[in-house]
């Protein structure tokens with residue numbers, strides 16, 4: 360956590376800034392010292408047409424119909440980056456109508472034609488990797504290197520589904536009667552409503568839109584109001600790649616209004632959502648009257664289980680990656696670190712040493728590994744969880760408070776002696792706090808790990824092949840990392856069980872979420 364005095368002053372100074380140039384507000388010279396060269400970022404984005412503040416409806420960039428806007432902040436400095444259109448029911452209905460119309464022609468293209476468009480989009484996303492990464496850091500806060508990594512990861516879904524578009528095979532089934540022939544066709548679901556969160560402003564969109572467009576669906580995307588700029592830039596590149604008007608729309612603003620419009624429309628045949636469990640449940644209920652297909656990727660409560668027979672270095676490195684990526688703000692972040700008795704003290708020491716080396720700061724500063732949390736509410740939640748744990752007997756090894764940088768920076772934290780009566784054992788922390796929980800036997804570990812309504816990701820660290828099989832088979836989770844803390848990839852299915860969600864994203868399985876199966880029975884086939 361090495362932050363120089365100059366950087367601290369600069370971050371404090373940013374709050375006062377505001378030299379407006381179009382809708383992008385620039386930072387002061389003080390701020391530029393800390394390498395957050397917002398002016399050059401904005402100029403580059405503007406010249407490549409990537410700084411968009413309007414919604415995209417039917418291939419046109421539009422203001423909200425009542426000209427309302429919402430402000431997008433840089434969480435590292437609090438400064439306003441842009442004013443974007445604040446849309447609602449009317450704009451969403453128009454976006455749905457344009458998507459519905461576009462579906463007819465887009466779904467009738469050959470898979471090869473759709474594949475070419477997606478491939479061009481992928482190439483453009485990669486060609487603009489740096490600018491998109493800068494945009495992600497600007498509006499979401501994660502370190503630039505991690506943000507550029509997100510662009511590569513996000514783009515990989517477009518590349519993968521450009522390839523997979525050509526492999527949507529049906530079936531011919533041996534018939535039950537000799538004069539029949541039985542076929543299975545896979546066809547696109549129709550118009551898709553995609554609602555996405557702020558923690559991966561690009562990747563959460565591409566892993567929905569990639570398979571949707573590849574299969575022939577058209578989409579209305581609602582990005583998070585906290586991070587709409589990356590979504591709009593990606594949509595601009597989709598237009599440049601040849602995605603036709605209406606096949607991809609982006610609306611943002613009044614989330615409940617946009618959500619209601621998508622959910623009540625009989626023309627929208629599928630809702631795909633990544634976000635909180637509470638909102639996911641509401642959307643699922645609201646999808647019932649029109650019986651939409653629903654995919655939900657909701658909250659997790661990931662255990663990282665370190666057994667006595669683990670390689671200490673592998674366990675430390677893996678748990679560190681699983682816990683602290685994006686400052687702990689991912690649904691697959693380790694939320695509980697379960698450590699076996701025999702290795703507990705050694706692990707606590709080695710892990711805390713590793714956490715101590717994490718560097719907190721502005722995502723544009725070289726060397727930063729931990730950016731700010733998304734907003735003050737997120738920090739307050741973390742503070743409440745930590746206070747609750749300490750009041751019930753947990754002990755802070757390092758961290759445990761807001762960072763001296765101010766704003767929404769929080770110190771990377773390790774807490775020991777955490778038990779199952781503390782809030783952080785039960786609910787998603789979504790911040791840079793690692794609670795260490797002690798266990799005795801393998802059975803205890805499995806019981807504690809499964810004692811939650813969530814079931815997204817789990818991690819285990821052991822050198823025993825037999826133990827790893829026993830444990831990953833017993834874990835009630837959709838994803839399990841064995842001796843590995845970073846497991847997400849476009850080629851593997853991502854998704855949860857229990858209340859962590861429905862459906863899978865990525866891989867060949869992710870395509871099925873956007874396809875309907877049609878069975879065709881050809882009768883009277885013995886006639887000559």
Ligand code: ADP
Pocket residue numbers: 554555556557581582583584614615616617618619633634635636638639641
């Ligand atoms: P998070 O806590 O990660 O922000 P949310 O579930 O609140 O998770 O938000 C995820 C996405 O869901 C965001 O795009 C947000 O605007 C959207 N959202 C929140 N409430 C609603 C709602 N009532 N209807 C539709 N979308 C919503």
